[in-house]
Structures are given as structure tokens and as C-alpha cells.
Amino acid sequence: MSSQVHEFQAEARQLLDLVVHSIYSNKDSFLRELISNASDALDKLRLESLTNTDLDADTSDLHVRLTPDTQARTLTVADNGIGMGRDEVVDLIGTVAKSGTAKLRQALSESGDAAASEELIGQFGIGFYSVFMVADRVVMVTRKAGESIGTRWESTGDGTYTIDDAADAPQGTSITLTLKPVDTDNSLHDYADPQVLRSLVKRYSDFISWPIRMFETVEVPAEEEGGEPTQEQSDVTLNSQKALWAKIPSEVAPEEYAEFYRHVSHQWDSPLETISMHAEGTFEYQALMFIPSQAPMTMFAPERPCNLQLYVRRVFISDDVPELLPTYLRFVHGVVDANDLSLNVSREILQQDRQIRAIRRRLVKKVIGTVQEMQDRKPEDYAGFWNNFGAVFKEGLAGDQDNFQAILKASVFDSTASDDERTTLADYIERCPAEQKVIYYMTGESRKQIERSPHLEGFRAKGIEVLLLSDPVDEFWTSQMPEFDGRTFVSVAKGEAGLDDEDDDAGTDRDAEFADLLTWLTGVLDADVSTSRLTKRLTDSAACLVGEEFSISPQMEKLYRASGQEIPHMKRVLELNPDHPLVTGLAKAYASGGEDHGDLEPTAKLIYAMALLAEGGELADPAEFARLLSDTLVAGLE
Template identity: 60%
Template sequence: MNAGVEQLEFQAEARQLLDLMVHSVYSNKDSFLRELISNASDALDKLRLEAFRNKDLKVDTSDLHIEIDVDKGARTLTIRDNGIGMTRDEVIGLIGTLAKSGTAELRQQLREAKNAAASEELIGQFGIGFYSSFMVADKVELLTHKAGESEATKWESSGEGTYTIEAVDDAPQGTSVTLHLKPEDAEDELHDYTSDWKIKSLVKQYSDFIAWPIRMEVERRTPPAEEGGEEVVTIETETINSMKALWARPKDEVSEEEYKEFYKHIAHAWDDPLEVIAMKAEGTFEYQALLFIPSHAPFDMFNRDAKVGVQLYVKRVFIMGDCDQLMPEYLRFVKGVVDAQDLSLNVSREILQQDRQINAIRRRLTKKVLSTIKELQSERAEDYRTFWTQFGRVVKEGLLSDFDNQDTLLQISSFASTHSEEDATTLAEYVERMKDGQEQIFYATGETRQQLLKSPHLEAFRAKGYEVLLLTDPVDEVWVGSVTEFDGKPLQSVAKGEVDLDSGEEKSEAEREEQEKEFADLLTWLKETLSEHVKEVRLSTRLTESPACLITDAFGMTPALARIYQASGQAVPVGKRILELNPSHPLVTGLRQAHQERADDPTVAETAELLYGTALLAEGGALEDPARFAELLADRLARTV
């Protein structure tokens, strides 16, 4: 190895993904060219913006472009740009390392994928970009020179776990990526990347809309001027893309395929968009927008470090790539372009936060996206189900932050319920099915549907035919505290406050009072005995099978919500809860009799502890002293053997 050449290893996750690329099972190998051209386009955008902001940067921006060079003899394909370039550290950070969370989960899903199509879908969610080069190349060389820097960097790898990197003195500004193509397959002419025709067709298909000229030297063959003469072959440099901005063209003049490829370009995605939203606003604030709702959630949707937002242009000039001021955080999965007419080119994120026009555009874009989702819900049920499966969890975050659109968000949301095991329900559909006399929308929160269905809190609701929403996303624990009603119907937790499910068949008022008197001493004693754990003990109207359950005050904080706040570093007090007893259960009636006959017997108090512990476990809670509970239970079981 030459002096100055350093050999480094790819990060473990990167090595495994590289192996997937080298031994590619993916059908759409052509996509590598789109990825490399997109990277080159991004580099040109960044250089023009940096040159505008930094007047001391000595760079020539008069002829920014992308070149594609084919060497048929050497079987190499080079994609070159004169954009911003990269430093040595940037090369290592962007290419040698996958500094992203979610890679372990991706690898597991890839291992479990049943076929090539499923694998490709997963790769598309991850967005590996540059790594796709190894689908078609045995070796990849990268030469890059950062604008304003004195030294350039050369990177090289065969995709086998290591790469070399070295400093070089003489290199033009920008980046070139040279692919040493895999051996030619005579039976696979469709993937001949040394063919001018192939390259031109791929650029036309995938990258025709790129705002920068993509140039390529092509052969021109002129027939002989006279019979018997020789054909004249000349080499000409040709711009092989149209450079027409899709968002500036009328929607009826853009094909569905063009929209798909533009989405893949700006989102660095491999999947097709679920929906295209084209907008043009005139008047006080003029702008054009082309937005996309993806068909798959990105792997880093819940990663705090993920880049979110749409691309911002001003009069076709790229300003920033991840403008989160244009879209609320709960719509962070939306990709696209917004081209404003009246903004200053010299804007920063801080300026945008205060800009009146940006805030107005944000409001309009948000309403348009939400109305589009509503149209999916009413007109394309299958697409809506796909959308909600992928993005419902994040959309519900808007119920906590976007009060202006809260009603719309409630309308487009879907929830699992006891009505159907397979199909989710909207709140409007729930209201239509409400029983005569029912005034509340009942819901339960928990970790899984199975856990909730077994919860004691649901027993009376199931027995009397009341539908209950089953909310299992972590965000559900939070938003139900800020949303009080839908369509005039209050939302009521089955595990909070008191519920009245009287259908006219229950005990009379006199019978209830008599029962309260019968159990008064037991309730008082239990409250004293379990005073460290509960604030009140009362008879229950929501239990039909279980002996007891724990209830939170109507305006109290549930243990699950408290755990969410604690996990985020917020110290929150967890108040004592209410223990409700099923007066018809043998354990409760037996405990009442035991208390009447031998109140001082320690085993009676131990039974009270076990009763409380089983109520806690039944709702999926954690015992405060598991060892103590296990000891009492083992002792009690030993007496029954």
C-alpha cells in the first residue's frame, strides 16, 4: 500500500448492508444511477447556496453541472459534479459509517424477508443511496475536493468490509464517483451500463427533472456523403436531461411515472408515493408546492436526529433541504418541494421561524395534506388503511400540538376496538354504533390488544355490549388527556372515574344501599390495611368476573402515563388509586366473612395484600414488592396441597 494510504474498516452495520449490495438480489439495479445523480445534484445545490451566503468563498459557480463518462474498454462509468465536495472526515462519516439508528432492526427484517421484492421494499425504507453502486460494480472509486479546501480526498473500496482513503493534491472541485462495472453478461443486455443508449434512457426515466444540466459525450454517426465513402463518427457533448421543474408544470402535463421518479429523487426513496399533492397559491403569498405522502414509513421516523421537512426553493433557487418550518412535526413523513416567490434568498432557519409568509404557507400546506388524507379515507379505503398503518402513530401526535386542526385529526384517525378484530374504526363510525342512551365514547389504553381484552376493566362493558376503543400506541396515553370529546360525546376511560352502565336490569337503589351496608366494614378495613397503596376502596359496577381492579381518579394520572413522563426525564408524582371490589366474587365474599369472623388473623390481612397484587397484575402493572407477593402466594398455595 502506498505511503499516505490508510485502510479502514466499515462499521459493522455498513459491512452487512454492503454484502447485501455486492451479492444483490434486488431486481431494480438501474436505481443506482438515480441515487448517484441525486447526490451530485444535492452537492451542486449546496455549493450555490454556500457561495451566495459566503462571499469570501472563492469558487466558480458559472457552469455548475453533472457529467457522465463511459469508458467501454475499461468498463468504467463515472458520475462527476463540480459541487460542494467533501472533506476527509465527511467522506468517512457519510460513506464509511452508517451513523443511523434502526440498522439492527433493518437487518433482522431483511433476514426474514421471503423474497427479493420484500427485501427491496425494506431497502427502500432505509434509503442506502451510495451503497447501491455495489449492485453493479466490483470496485468503486471516489475523488472529492471540498470547495475552499486545499486538499482533496480519494476513497476506494471493493465492498468487502474495508476501504482505503488518502489525501491527494491535484483534484478539481467537486466529486467524481467511478464504478468499475461487474463483468459483462452477454445474456443481460438490459443492464449494459457502458451503452450510451442505456445511460440516456435511464437519465430520461429517473432524472430528467434535475435542475442542473447532465452532460455526456455521445457518438454522432453521419452517413457517407457519396456511395462507397466512409461513415463519419464525431463525439459531441450533449445535455441529456430537460431540467424542467416538475412543480412549475401543470399537473395534467406531468405523467404519473415522472412524479414517482421525482419523489424518489427528493426523498432518496425506492418505493412509490401513496399520493401526490400539487399546489399553486396566488395572491398575498405566492408559492408552488409539490408534496408526496410516502407509501412506507422511513426507518428513522421516531429518531430525534432524523432529517425532516420539505425542500425550500425561492424562485427556483434551492435554499435548504430539510425545512421543518414548512410542515408540523407530526407530518414529518411528508416529502416534497415548496418554491416561494417573495422570500429573500438570504434566509436562515432562525429567520424562517419568525417569517409571517412561511407561517402562512405552513398553515395552508398542513390543511391541504390533512384534507388529502380525508379524501383517501372516504374515496380510497385500501390506500387509507395503508397510510394509517404506516403513519397513524405519528399523525396522532398532532392531537397534542395542533389545536387548530384537532377536529380534522380526530376525523381522519382510526382505532382498534372491540367491535372488530381486524378492521379499525373511526370515531364517527363508533358514534353511529353507540347504544341507545349511551352518552360517552369508551376507551381503554394499554400495551397490546390482547392485554386490554383480558383486562378486568372491560368485563362489564363486554357483558353489556358496549364498544370500547383499544388504544395501544404510547402517544394514546398522552393525547386522551387533552382531547375531551368528539361530536359532542365525551371520551371516557374504562379505567378512570366512575362509570354508570345501568341498563335497567341491575339492582334497585334500595338493594344497592343494602349491599353497601353489608360491605361497609370490609371496605373501611381494606382502606386502612392497604393505606400505603390505595386512597379508597369501593364496590364496583364494572366487574363481572374478576374479584377486584384498580381505578384512577377521573382527572388523575394513570401509571402508564407517569412512566412515559418519567422515561422522558420528567419527575411526576403518582397518586394513590382506588380499589374496586366485585361484591359477587367468591374471593370478595369469602374475605368479607373472614374479616367478620377473625379480623385479627394475620392471614386475612395477607389475603387483602394478595387481592391488591392480583388487581395490579391483571391490568399489566408492576408489583411494588414482587418477592413479598411471591412469598405470600407460595405460602397460600402450600396450604391447599
């Protein structure tokens, strides 16, 4: 195929310009990106060679090689890994096949913070473009393992690139950078200097499991006394290749863990917590996991449900093994290295492997236990964790019954006890009166909405603490009638409020006084109300709507409908405050109205609509409500 000149995809061109010209605190990161990509290519070739016995590829000496040329001012980073075909080059380099790139462009252009820019670049996996921060020209030659013809790609980063066939390309990928002039004032080091490269590899890529090699000139002493020493080229390996997860934690510096975390997560923050595991017994495995300090943009739209890489006896198997961790722990990054899993095991067998299931159980318990330890010993770190990942962590309450109690214990919740501090359930129970045997809660779309709900009025008046649950998952786990420490969870928006005073004997008389009005209201509002009754739940509002004890909430109805599941409209109970002037006035009007109460129906409908709006609900017919309100106001003025 003849040489072709292409333009970068529009989004790729804009991102390229932003990355190259954005304030970037550490231009050294380009080398880490290239070595990381090379390491991934070697991993993929090793895996492909294990699963495809017909693959015509040389796997005898897999490695990464750096070749600096101080005279020509070039640096070549090469690997003999899986390589790429022509279409892959166009797709992966010429375009940005990621969702959310428009959002990234805006965030990069608006960010004046260097660290924030690096974090964004790392999150969206476009680190290859960082080569243009240090190079005026980039040439990539690649040949996919098993194919006979390679591809040559070249660009100066000006918006176009040239692509051509490369008949003599070796297996793998070679990227040659024509370097910009050294500018130490702007963190542009001499990347053609072997000592600079040695230092950077040691700092960023010492843990890479494949050898990173470079020819160095060494001085050889003269064989005879008085003779002149000679210089020879020596092929040296720059990295230790030691699997960091196999080391004793006390022998690993925090900086080493941080760099390894960035390698496996492709993020730019530092880990909030490092979790090291060494399991022995029936089968052995090692794990090194990290809880990030910042949430990626894709947290609620994850590309994969598990971010652990699976190795078997130091051989990379897969970075997509959702069986290792449940989705509610998708924020955890790291590696698992097992000794006893078969290298030839297929994807389907892996899913059923009992050892994988056993590893999963232990990993989950370890992560939840680590979160609990943070809560107990590192409150500031725990607060950061919860702000970033609390809503995701709580997803486990809706799906992991085996660890339900442990997740509850490790969680915190908004509460009426404090405007700015969350509470654990243990602390909630400790503050409860001795006679209170339940945990009160209310769900809603936001804390602000819940706090304004009339359902809380009676509980506030009596000083009873209520949990304020505003995450979507709260609707699901609370509907399962959970318990904690022997106490059941009770919604303040369902069933009877349970706020009656023991010495209150007036309740029965008042029920009789309002009985006819309540029956009439139920008939008028039959389409939306299952029954009407008086309540002690309210102190300031005239009315509120309450679900039956085992009914689903209005928020749950919305969630079902948003997911495309149509469910019948759930009627609720209309509760009235017998001390409110609107209710007492309606009762008098009803009592004096004879048998025809048609003129009171607009008021009844307005009371229902106000109760619905007060809890943050949506009117089925806003225009009808506006008409009723207008007519009522006009009548009052007359």
C-alpha cells in the first residue's frame, strides 16, 4: 500500500494541542508512558502465545530497549511485543476512541493547575501524545506478531501524520523521537543522555517485569600496566524486574508503591491506602491493591467492573477478570499473582474456578476491613475515601449479602444530628434513647430535599435522630428490611409514625371528630390516596403523604421508570395535622356544608398537591394545580 497522509481526527488534534501546550509539571512522564505501553505489548504477546499455538512469533527474549543517540539528538524506545497492524495504528494513534473527550478538552483548557492536567491526561489514557512535549518529530515502526508486513507512522504533531508500509519491520513496536533542544528551565531534560534515562527508568519503571535494556559505553582497564584503557559497548538492564507485590512491605518505600500504583491504574494521584496480601495454605497467591486518593471521571460509567490484573507465577494473564472483585469495589486497583492456576485455563473455566472464588472472598473481606481500619484510625483519610467512593462502596449493600453487615459497619451516613458530619451506625445507636429499638431513616434525591420534608417535623420536635439517605442505592438496600445490631430500619415516610405520647388520651376523640371528613377526602382523592388519617408526624405542615409499611417509595418508582420498567402508580396515605388552621378550617366548612361538599373539592385537591410538592414530588398535572390555586385565591379575595 502506498504512502498516505492523514489528518488527525478533530478531537485528537485538539487534544494534542492541549497536551503539548498545557502547563505540565513533569515532562519526564512521556518515558513512563512509552515504557508502560511497551510492557503492555509484551504482556499481550505472552498471553497470545499461550492461547494461540499457531502464532508465528518469537517469544524467546521479550524486552524493552532504549537507544539514545547524543549526536543525532534522538531516542528510540522499542519492544518486541505484540505490535500493531495498519488499521490499529490509525485507530489507536490517529483517533481518540474514548468517551468523554469533549469533557476532557474543556477540563484541560480550563485547568491552570499542572498536577490536575497530568491527572486528566492519565485518566483518559492519551499519554502517547505526551511525546510531542519533548520531540519535534516522531517515527513509529511496528509489525504485529504473526503478520509479514509492518507499518511506518510519522508525524511532527502539526495536525497530520504519514503512514506507509514497512516491509522490513521487526516484530513489535519502535518509536523514535527527534528531541527538542534541552531546556532545563522548563523541565526539558537531555533525554539522549544515558545517565538521565537510567535515572528515569529507576525512578518510574524499576518494577516492570520485563527487562529494560540499553547499550552503554563502559571503560575497560588496560590489560598491561601503562597501557591505555579502551571503551566498549555493554548491554545493561536498567530495571530490577522484581515484582513489587512479592517484596516484604517493610522493605518497600512509599514512593515505590505510589509509582507502581500509577503504572497499574494509569492515574496520576497517589494511593490513599496500600493493601498487601500474602496467602498461604491449600493454594498460594499474593495481592497488592490500592485505594486511590481521587475518583476518576469514569467512576459511575466504568470501562470494566474490576481493575485488578491477574498474574500466574509472574506471567500476566488478564487485566479484565471481573470475578476477582465485585463492582462496588471497582475503585480498587492492583495485581493478584496466583501460584496454582493453570496457565492454559480458558476464560469460561476461569469464571467457574473455585480458587478464583476463594481469592475473591478474601480480597473483598480485606478491602472492607481496610476501609473499617481507616474509619477507626485515620478519620481524615476515611473522610477523603467516603467523599470519593462512598456512594460506590454502598452499592455493596444492595448486592453483597455475605458482607452486608461489614459494609454497614464501615459506612457513614448523613443525619439530622449534624449539618456537616456523617455518623456511623454504632454512633447513632449510642446516641439513641434506651427505649428506641429501631433506626429511623428517610430517603430522597438530596439531603436538602429530605431536610425540608414535612415527614421530619414530629421527629425533630421530639429530638429523634433520623438518617438522611440520598444516594440512589439507598432506595434498594433499605427496601430489603435490613437490621443492624438487632435493630430494624424504619422509614419515617412509611407506616405509622409511632410518635404518640403514652399519656395522650385525646387521640380517639379526635379520630371520631374528623372521621367523616377523612372518609370524604379519601373518596375525593381516590385516584392517588389509599386512605386518609390524622397524624402526630406533623407540627408545622397541614398534610403529608405516607407509604404503607411495605410499599415502594416514590423515588423507587422514579428509578424503575427511568430504567424502562413501567409499574402501577402506588397510592399512598394522606395524613393530616389536626392542629393546623387549614385542616381545622376545612373540618368546620365540611361540618357546616350539609350534604353537598362539591365546593370543597378544590381545597382537598390543593392539600394533596401541596403535600406532594413539599416532599419534592412531581405533579401529574401542573396546569390543573395552577388553575385550582388561581381560582382559590380569587375566591379568597372576593
